[in-house]
Amino acid sequence: MQEIFNIFIKSIFIDNMVFAYFLGMCSYLAVSKTVNTSVGLGFAVVFVLGITVPVDYLLNEYVLKEGAMVWLGPEFADVDLSFLSFILFIAIIASMVQLVEMIVEKFSPALYASLGIFLPLIAVNCAILGGSLFMQERDYQSVAEATSFGLGSGVGWFLAIVGIAAIREKIRYSNVPPALRGLGITFIITGLMGIAFMSFLGIKL
């Protein structure tokens, strides 16, 4: 239980998707102009990461890994399909996003309307595929660990995008050098936020 909680905290603060691995930067930069939209996108990312990472974990554990197909019979013991992982993970992600979109549309039209275009775009957000690939690389022990890693990464991404959106809303009132306006200053602020987040590195979990 404690291990699961540690993974959760670690993936929010220490291994933050945005500040430590630069994942999901494209939508991070494009959608962070106002706090409202970034909250919507942040929630959608938490949601999708929380679903796709455990599903991809099961897929990896029971289909892709070397010897994972043993449950089909002993003759499958040395089948290694791990080279297929990219294409299967992305297929799972694309279909999960589609599914989530349909479910949200059915049960919560208000949330659907506020997420709008962002939901389908999540399929190509590198943070999502990155989550699955890191899960594969780090070899988590159980579905619960993979889930807490997925949720934690999502929450970390959420914090990052809401933080930058709030700063960008305020920075409109300051006198930024013309050539640095918009994209340039956003990069530099993100860098500074990253340095701030590095102070969590000292935490040993």
Add this chain to the structure above:
Amino acid sequence: MSKEQKEREPLFSTKNIKLLTTPLNLSNPITVQVLGICSALAVTAKLMPAIVMSISVMVVMAASNVVISLLRNGIPPRIRIIVQLVVIATMVILVDQVLKAFVYDVSKQLSVFVGLIITNCIIMGRLEAFAMGNKPWPAFLDGIGNALGYGLILVVIAFLRELFGSGTIFDFRVIPQGFYDFGYVNNGLMILPPMALITVGVIIWIQRYYTRELIEEN
């Protein structure tokens, strides 16, 4: 459109050359179109992975641009994203296997970022914006051009970070020992992830200072 199609264009017409050169500056994928930032920053602590990454992206991009451009009239618009992802993922798997076979060390350093070429927005972005509406040859040039623009920024960042962060270029020591004797210290901050962001910020600043038309209205 009809006129251009009637007269066969030479392979390197002015228009085609433009496809190659504008991504280097005016429509640079990283600093102007804001595509493909994710991988650009993560692999630039050293020059070697940055170059391998740029070449991989170039291969994947040129190949998938051509494939999608050939298929463009047969892809139903509703499922185009899935089709594009499948084409890209196939190319990336090929590149990944080649890297694992020939430059295993670098492939280990790049870790998940080779896989992340699939969701690298630069590739999807160019497929959507260009390859879906153009013939294979211009699409090929567009892919190469954008990958060059991407690679250019990657190499510049990696060069600065490796030089100031570890005092080496391609792992060869370039800062003479004398400097260290006089108290010069490598700037360890340059190796850390946040400095990649700040370096890009500064590159954007310099680029926009010289190309005024890129400056954003607040």
